[in-house]
Amino acid sequence: MDKRRVLSLRHVLMLSLALNVGLILRLGYVGENWRAEQSVHGLCLEEKQYRNIEASMVDCDQKVAHVSKTKLVETTTWSTSTAHKEVEDGGGRVINLDHGDPTMYESFWQQMGDRTTVVISGWQYISYFSDVTKLCWFLEPEFARAVIRLHKLVGNAITEGHHIVVGTGSTQLFQAALYALCPPNASEPMSVVSAAPFYSSYPLMTDFLESGLYKWAGDAHKFSKNRPYIELVTSPNNPDGSTRQAVVNRNQGILVHDLAYYWPQYTPISFPADHDLMLFTVSKSTGHAGTRIGWALVKDQEVARKMTKFIELNTIGVSKDSQLRAAKILQAVGDSCDPVGSDEEVQPFFDYSYILMEKRWKQLRAAVKNSRLFSLPDFPTAFCNFSGCSFEPQPAFAWLKCEGEIEDCESFLRGHKILTRGGKHFGVCPKYVRISMLEREKNFDLFTQRLSTIQSW
Amino acid sequence: MDKRRVLSLRHVLMLSLALNVGLILRLGYVGENWRAEQSVHGLCLEEKQYRNIEASMVDCDQKVAHVSKTKLVETTTWSTSTAHKEVEDGGGRVINLDHGDPTMYESFWQQMGDRTTVVISGWQYISYFSDVTKLCWFLEPEFARAVIRLHKLVGNAITEGHHIVVGTGSTQLFQAALYALCPPNASEPMSVVSAAPFYSSYPLMTDFLESGLYKWAGDAHKFSKNRPYIELVTSPNNPDGSTRQAVVNRNQGILVHDLAYYWPQYTPISFPADHDLMLFTVSKSTGHAGTRIGWALVKDQEVARKMTKFIELNTIGVSKDSQLRAAKILQAVGDSCDPVGSDEEVQPFFDYSYILMEKRWKQLRAAVKNSRLFSLPDFPTAFCNFSGCSFEPQPAFAWLKCEGEIEDCESFLRGHKILTRGGKHFGVCPKYVRISMLEREKNFDLFTQRLSTIQSW
Structure with a gap:
């Protein structure tokens, strides 16, 4: 030493x-x-x-x-x-x-100077496709690698056994998750709940298109229907910062974990999260809100496939430029806290x-x-x-x-x-x-x- | 000379x-x-x-x-x-x-070598906002300028009297247009039609969320309802390349012009289009599909505002990185065909x-x-x-x-x-x-x- x-x-x-x-x-x-x-x-x-x-x-x-x-x-x-x-x-x-x-x-x-400068030539990343052999065909491998490495280093989420789906911010992934988790042509829309105080955009994002697939049903504490539902668990919570778990805990419940703020500048990292569907975003982890990049870690292959389908129909994939920039940023964050070979400066x-x-x-x-x-x-x-x-x-x-x-x-x-x-x-x-x-x-x-x-x- | x-x-x-x-x-x-x-x-x-x-x-x-x-x-x-x-x-x-x-x-x-290489430092374009004083608050001014200049040079669309709304490809703008043009809480969803053969994604994009606002109603030639409707006019048409105009031509009709292919490599530019709502995309104009950038030219301020709202709720704006790259590409295309001061090489x-x-x-x-x-x-x-x-x-x-x-x-x-x-x-x-x-x-x-x-x- x-x-x-x-x-x-x-x-x-x-x-x-x-x-x-x-x-x-x-x-x-x-x-x-x-x-x-x-x-x-x-x-x-x-x-x-x-x-x-x-x-x-x-x-x-x-x-x-x-x-x-x-x-x-x-x-x-x-x-x-x-x-x-x-x-x-x-x-x-x-x-x-x-x-x-x-x-x-x-x-x-x-x-950080030039360490996180991204340079993209006019002829690069022209195609819609990143890797057609992969379930999420518009996911840049470089971005996926940076996500996996950073979660390992920080210890805030398990990536093994999860599919990575990239999104135009976690906002798009939230909607992709609703689409993926709700069966089509159901007799009534699936209830979507979250314990109050909940993120103010949840009701708006859920209801703005008056979807027949899902419908905002308010505070999870007050949810009483004996039917399938989706509970959004945001931890640490937006707006109040509390550490959270599901509150409804009934049969037929599906959980979506929004972990946008589960990073060590905001809260102690007590355990690596290993939920079925977890959402993250660069805007709150590294501060690059203008880049519009989020990612989901999804256990069930069919759910990941349907989320990918949502993003295909909604925006035909996710900007390659932004994925590359996000990859560079996450790599730099990883490098800065990696005990092996980190840049001392x-x-x-x-x-x-x-x-x-x-x-x-x-x-x-x-x-x-x-x-x-x-x-x-x-x-x-x-x-x-x-x-x-x-x-x-x-x-x-x-x-x-x-x-x-x-x-x-x-x-x-x-x-x-x-x-x-x-x-x-x-x-x-x-x-x-x-x-x-x-x-x-x-x-x-x-x-x-x-x-x-x-x-x- | x-x-x-x-x-x-x-x-x-x-x-x-x-x-x-x-x-x-x-x-x-x-x-x-x-x-x-x-x-x-x-x-x-x-x-x-x-x-x-x-x-x-x-x-x-x-x-x-x-x-x-x-x-x-x-x-x-x-x-x-x-x-x-x-x-x-x-x-x-x-x-x-x-x-x-x-x-x-x-x-x-x-x-083109380095002429269209985009370089973005890690600290640039971090914010969600591009210009909060503008109706479309996430639109990068550099991108807007490049769009206006290129339309002027090519003569394919009138930008004066139109608001520019940037989108994550024209796919997102198509959905933003439907959201903006359909009144909320209507007794039934608005019919969306297009003359067959129509772009295969229109029915899918319209119906995948089972929206209560709008519903795919098929071939415009067969549309017979005496109710408000949206007609999608794609010219040149995808898939058959034909030059098109609206076919229903009834009261209560709203037109969306998809002009993704109205560029001089595909079709003669006969006149500058001056429709109420026109959609364009870099993927088909310059070939940068991986960048996911499109733009709408919108006459009505309220429609432009609601389209902006859709993009806010759907993805909280549009990647700055991609807008900057698209701006650079469109500028280069403009430079290459601008008789004033074009690069001879x-x-x-x-x-x-x-x-x-x-x-x-x-x-x-x-x-x-x-x-x-x-x-x-x-x-x-x-x-x-x-x-x-x-x-x-x-x-x-x-x-x-x-x-x-x-x-x-x-x-x-x-x-x-x-x-x-x-x-x-x-x-x-x-x-x-x-x-x-x-x-x-x-x-x-x-x-x-x-x-x-x-x-x-």
Whole structure:
């Protein structure tokens, strides 16, 4: 082992302390001192006493070193943007946190330079077909390999015994799954349910074409029909970040697991998921929403075949350009966290994203505490097999509740020029809103700053 | 004007003659002499007597010179592939011409080298959004500009007064149009019709989700309901290449014009189309089927808005990577045929593709004549405003009829290991099949060679 990379426990703790001090100074404008919280690195070290302490030191050292570097960049940016922000915020600029547009990862990919640049010649990938011998004939082998490798490295899903179906985002795969799981010419459409609060697009995507195959049937907790149904299990859940399991648990139930957020920057990876039908997407794992690529892991061959048929009829396959780009991105993420032969100059993607999410959650909780008008859910700490650390989930969305007399939280925040998505879209009361945690740094800072100053309704 | 590029009429006619002789020699293996046909260049010269003769000489000279160069490449390839072919054909290799996979353009794009190479960094185009101020918020401005410019140069569609909606191929836009044009919660689904023979995917795309909004109602010629309907007008038509107009022409009719093949390599551009809703796609215009990009030109703002909504619900927008690639390709096609500032080293794309289609149609007609078991439709010659030439349509698909006692042409050809798509898929009798004219050179040669030798049933 390279001795230069092995720091003593004392060094790590000093750096960790420096980081926490940096965070306190950095977030000083919120107007409240941070409660002394043990950083993930501290926890990580505790957990890693059960592991090879020397190896874990390298990991934690690297994390801290990278964070220090990131902090430097951010502080510079922040200095500039603070001045800019003060002017802008004086004018009451609208902050849009309605959508989950994952632009916060942009700066990581900028740091990666040419490593993830995709180059495609005009004559390449012209055909509709990727591999006609395969069930999913439009799936690029390179993309499939990158998916399998990354799941293995992260340990969040079992790919063995599953067919991979690529889709134009997991949105298309969701619809493909409904098509595949519902028999044609049934006497009535199949009921589709999910426990409230559920992803606001589920009812819209299910019902917009008034399909005879399936129909949205609302909150899974209230489902009482004694007929076949599909239950959508989103874990971690969008919008509230909770870890979920099926709630109906009746005969004739078919489960679709939406695991868009089951990645180690958002939640501890407790086990490799091995469900019948699992959905993933690059938009939330790596932040490439504009690329429109998702994938399904499907046990049943006939279901995978029908999902492929849906995509054939809906869009005649999936863009090769995007699959190649997604493959390159997933390979880079894999390389950055692969202990075998990883590029030492590259910061592990999940370290970067984990630390940024952790920082943002701290920042938001401080703002909420300062304001006293809102509350946020608490999450239990759990051990993450991927990072070897215990931590609380730090979801991609914050599920904010307006306390006291504020009944319509979305309208209330809109009055403060903060756009969010209200509870009624998610099947619950309007005291809740969903807030994207994935915005660009400047907007997120502006948001927490403004939120912390809202003192009365 | 560069004098080196101006050849006399005598030179052009000599080259044209040489080309025709070349074609006869090239297609000698078909076993039949070609009937003496006036080449497009001859016709072109006649037409251009009404134009600036000197300028037209440059065009025609360039075409011939390029064809000569192309011929050289093809002859070399052909020599190699003939030997290969004889072995392969001896073994009775299956030739799949069922799909319209436009791989024939691959060699053109290879010749273009780096001019159409797209390079995208990992941090670019991460967001879902392209321009939130625009009706179609996921439309890349660069792609929109390329579309407008190319339509202007080719003169095949009016873009002024139309909104551009980008889609994951025109297949998705077709479904978006149905969604946009059918009122929700109607007492019964809207009828969707098209004159037979119609594109085989229309019924499937319309009915696969058993939508309550719309329903396939078959051949437009047989439509008799006195209720609102949507008529799909495909011109040039897939599968038979005919030029089309609406046939129902009743009140309460809404037209969708599928103009995927209204490009000058397939048909004379007689006028710039100016319909309410027109669909186009890169897969058939430039051959980039794997990129999955199409566009709609839509007059009515509300229809454009609802189409955008469909794409939002179906796939949350359209891949940015593919839009950028498509923009680059369309720009290159535009550059290659833009009289202002075009790159002299670049062969105009529509010259290349026109000449290749012309050659293939001659080759196919010779094979059909040799066999005597089949027939092909004839097309009237028309003047093309784009090329300044008169020519017969040379469609992307051949609509082949089995003559005599052969009732099921698809099965008959399958017996000869030629896969095609039978008439019943297009709403007509099985004596017809659709054959892709867009295959790679080797497969197309193998096909015409084999077809010409089929002498009896």
